[in-house]
Amino acid sequence: MPLFSNLPAARLTLSYLLHDPSSVLPHAQVPTFLFLPLPLSAALPSKPSPQVRALVLDKDNTLCPPETNMMHPTYLTKLDKIRSSPEFSHSSHSILIVSNTAGSTASAVHEAEAKALEAELGIPVLRQHPERRKPFCGPDVLKYFSDHGVTSNPAEIVVVGDRLGTDVVMAREMGAWSMWVRDGFRNPEMPGRDYRGSLAKMEVRFERLLRGGLGKRAPFPKGFPS
Structure with a gap:
């Protein structure tokens, strides 16, 4: 896959890095999806904790290895715990997968991948x-949650994914919270296997520089009282 396979996303991320670098930083981070805390609201940097009613999940290198639907049993167990938690058990539409492969285009391959995920996970x-592919599909995400009676407030949504330039930037654009899966997907039986590409590894260095070296912090979602 080309290093910059999503040029619009790369341009937007570069613009943020040049003019507002804090906006590419996540509000919270975990090594892998398996470490996602519950409730999610307790891990966000607001006191008191914000209300969380909806969750956006990336697929590739967050839930499974890139460009596959190979779900490890431990990840399926974690998904079940999240779905049954008070933050998300109120609606079958409170969790939404937003991927730049599955469901991202009208191609037969991407549609088949989306249908297979929905059948296996029971998550739309x-x-x-x-x-309006990620990170530009925020309005479509908001419309989905609003149309299904979950929430119309983006500050009640958490976006979880492994990429700063798509997942975290999408959260910033739509006014939601972001949770960065720093190390991407890791098979618990082979934890040393790293599925991240060159750009994802570069983002780790950028994040470390911005947060640790320059003391930057992610701004609160737009409209959320700081």
């Missing part, structure tokens, strides 16, 4: 508009 997959 967003069908993205071809001109």
